Amino acid sequence: MGRLKNDAIASEDRRREVMTLGDVIAAGHNIFCWCNRCGHNNEVDAQVLLARLGPAIPVPEIGPRMRCSGCQSKDVATRPAWPSKGQVAGHVGRGEENEDAREAS
Numbered sequence: 001m002g003r004l005k006n007d008a009i010a011s012e013d014r015r016r017e018v019m020t021l022g023d024v025i026a027a028g029h030n031i032f033c034w035c036n037r038c039g040h041n042n043e044v045d046a047q048v049l050l051a052r053l054g055p056a057i058p059v060p061e062i063g064p065r066m067r068c069s070g071c072q073s074k075d076v077a078t079r080p081a082w083p084s085k086g087q088v089a090g091h092v093g094r095g096e097e098n099e100d101a102r103e104a105s
C-alpha cells in the first residue's frame with residue numbers, strides 16, 4: 001500500500017515535441033546553428049551530423065556537441081532549419097509535373 005507512482009512521473013518527464021536528428025532528416029531539412037556568444041549562425045548539413053551523432057539525438061542536444069567556427073565557443077543553439085518564407089526554391093507540388101502540359105490552343 002502507498003506505492004509512489006514513479007512510473008507516471010517518469011512518463012511526464014518525456015517531451016514528445018522534441019524532434020530528433022532523424023526526424024529532421026526525414027522531413028528533408030538541415031540543422032540551423034546559432035552561437036549564443038558571438039551571434040554567428042550557419043546551416044549545417046544534417047547528413048554530416050547524422051554520421052557523427054546518429055539519428056536518435058534530440059535536436060536541442062546537438063548544439064552543446066558543436067563548436068562555433070567564429071569564436072570557438074561551445075555555447076551553440078540548434079534547431080531544425082525550416083525554409084524561410086522569403087525563399088522560393090525547391091520542389092513544389094509532387095505528382096503535378098504534367099500540369100503544365102495543358103495547351104490553350
Ligand SMILES: [Zn+2]
Nearest residue numbers: 035038068071
Ligand atoms: Zn561564436
